[in-house]
Amino acid sequence: PLFFCRKYFGEKIAFYFAWLGLYTEFLIPSSVVGIIVFLYGCITIESDIPSKEMCDQHNAFTMCPLCDKFCDYWNLSSACGTARASHLFDNPATVFFSIFMALWATMFLEQWKRLQMRLNYFWDLTGLEEEEEHPRPEYETKLLQKKLKTKNIATENSDEDEKEKLTWNDRMPGYAANFGLILFMVMLTFSAVFGVIVYRITTAASLSFSTNETTRSNVRVTVTATAVIINLVVILILDEIYGVVAKWLTEIEVPKTEKTFEERLILKAFLLKFVNSYAPIFYVAFFKGRFVGRPGHYVYVFDGYRMEECAPGGCLMELCIQLSIIMLGKQLIQNNLFEIGIPKLKKLFRKLKDGRTEAKKMDNNQSKNPQQWDLDYTLEPFTGLTPEYMEMIIQFGFVTLFVASFPLAPLFALLNNIIEVRLDAKKFVTELRRPDTVRAKDIGIWFNILSCIGKLSVIINAFVIAVTSDFIPRLVYQYAYSQNGTMHGFINHTLSYFNVSHLKAGTQPENSLFAQDVLFCRFKDYREPPWSKNPYEFSKQYWSVLSARLAFVILFQ
Incomplete structure (x- = not known):
């Protein structure tokens, strides 16, 4: 079908379907390995010592309150479900999978270059030289x-016309508008992320005050689920806005040729959509829970609201939830429903708009048998x-950049792309006017973007494993602090002591349900005890x- 596609649509569109087909084929082995990694987490969950220690009610780790006044002390064993769920994605196999995906991305790009050269040979493009565009x-x-402004009206001398061109000063207003508006859009994205953070903090505090025990016990789940949905809605809305803004900004730059116009449009749109799609995920991966302070010295925002903390099992599980919902939501709504639904709606609107004209023509017997071009x-x-x-490309980023937190991402991408290929084929044949055939030797600037994402994925996955997961703390404990070289005692090792008498006035729990008086509570951090x-x-x-974390990041490169 690819060769028929090339004959009907031209090489430029045929290269897109060739690239999409190869990308989908390469997702098959990565999906299989991702499933194996996920199953490894399911199989080893019962033998994971830190999870068993956290779930053991006999350990009686009394944790410090999660909020001021209205939150009580709590037992770490109550977070057993979170710890077990985190192990599904936070286990040694994810490190192997991250290395595998880094090699996978490199192999995919190399294989595409080989396929591209073969297609160039079969399609007689090896001697194709780019002609000077009009x-x-x-x-x-x-x-x-x-010319009119400078009273230098064009003459019949063509040489003078060729020398005349727009200078940097002529484009200066467009460049200034581009810089200012792109900066504003990036700040708008960060503001939206910050707004969701404020929502999470205030909602968590409000639900903690509830008199309903079920509501209080499910605060974290409720806040996480609703916040991710809000993030998804904001991303979908801003994506549509950024597409329009990027095109307008490129037009006011007044590029000379269509190729230059397309490349600048791609860079602007990718920059804005990259920030928009990944900013909430970057926050959960690298910033959430890093600036909360400690008991007795918490960091507050907006008149007494404490910065949000990670779950007892770490932020990796929440990162997985965030990534999966945003990725699946974008694929289902934006890539599939919008891709087919919007052209159909526009087609229907155009039919209704032209209905009166067609009716008049039929009445006047001007066109009893409409031709194909009329249809x-x-x-x-x-x-x-x-x-x-x-x-x-955005999906490729989801598959490679944060794959350490969500090994099933290649599987969901594969399932989406199987549908995507057929939807694109149907759309090009039945929903769009036939485009002009354009000869091309490659996929253009998109290959450079893919290459950059592949290199960036190595760095980001290294930091996800080193900073967000517990892989490095577990290694350090097992080989440097464990008495018998096992993970027994790891949970106690990661929890620090806090003297409850050092809590600030007015922040102590009211109406504590603990029968015994609590002298010390525990919190997750590596800090000296109060008696030191x-x-x-x-x-x-x-x-x-x-x-050890910094050393791992360097070695992972």
């Missing part, structure tokens, strides 16, 4: 306005391959773990 009409209009007029005009590539010379300062274990 200037865009918008560029020539701008150039004519410049094709109701189809949606072809606007380029940028939206098609963009959704796949330097109470609550970072301990030697903290610096050992930090050094």
Whole structure:
């Protein structure tokens, strides 16, 4: 079918389907390995010592309150479900999978270069040289306005016309508008993420005040689920806005040729959508729970609201939830429903709009038998391959950048792409007007973007494993602090002591349900105990773990 696609649509569109087909094929082995990694977590969950220690009610780890006044002390064993769920994705197999996916991305790009060269040979493109493109009409209009403004009206001398061009000063207003508006859009994305953070903090505090025991016990689940849905809705809305804004910003730059216009549009749209899609995930992966302070010295925002903390099992489980819902939501709603639904709606609207004209023609017997081109007029005009590539490149980022937290990402991407190939084929044949055939030797600037994402994925996965997961703390404990070289005692090792008498006035739990008086509570951090010379300062274990994390990031590269 690829060769028929090339004959009907041209090489440029055929290269897109060739790339999409190869990408989908490469997702098969990564999906299989991801399933194996996930099953490994399911099989070893019963033998995971830290999870068993956290679930053991006999350990009686009394934890410090999660909020001021209205939250009570609690037993760590109550977070057993979270600990067991975290092990599904936070286990030694995820490190292997991260290394595998880094190699997978490199192999995919190399294999695509080979396929691209073969197609160049079969399609007789090896000797294709790019012809000098004609200037865009918008560029020539701008150039004519410049000539009229400077009273240098064009003459019949073609040499003088060729020398005339738009200078950097002519484009300065467009560049300034681009810089200012792109910066504003990026800040808008960060503001949306911050707004969701505020929602999480305030909602968690409000639900903690509830008199309903079920509500209080499910605060974390409720806040996480609703916040992720809000993030998804905001991402979908801003994605549509950013697509329009990127096109407008590129137009005011007045690029000279269509190729330059397309490349600048791609870079702007990718930058905005990259920040929009991944900003909430970056927050959970690298910032959440890092700036909460400690008992007796918490960090507060907005008049008494404590910064949110990670779950007792760590932030990796929440990162997995965030990534899976955003990825699946974008694929289901944006990539599938919008991709087919919007062209059909526009086609219907165009039919209704032209219905009166057609009725008049029929009444006047002007066109009793409409021709095919009349029927094709109701189809949606072809606007380029940028939206098609963009959704796949963003998906490629989901599959590679944070795969350490969600090994099933390649599987969901594979299932989506199997549907995506057929939807794209149906859309190009039945929903869009036939585009002009364009010869091309490659996929253009998209390959450079893929290469950058592949390199960035190595760095990000290294930091996810080193900073977000408990892989490094467990290794340090097992080989440096464990008395018998096992993970027994790991949970106690990661919990610090806090003297409850050091709580600030007005923050102690009211109406505590604990029968005995609590003298010390525990919190997750590596700090000196209150009876040491330097109470609550970072301990030697903290610096050992930090050094090991930095060493792992360097070695992972």
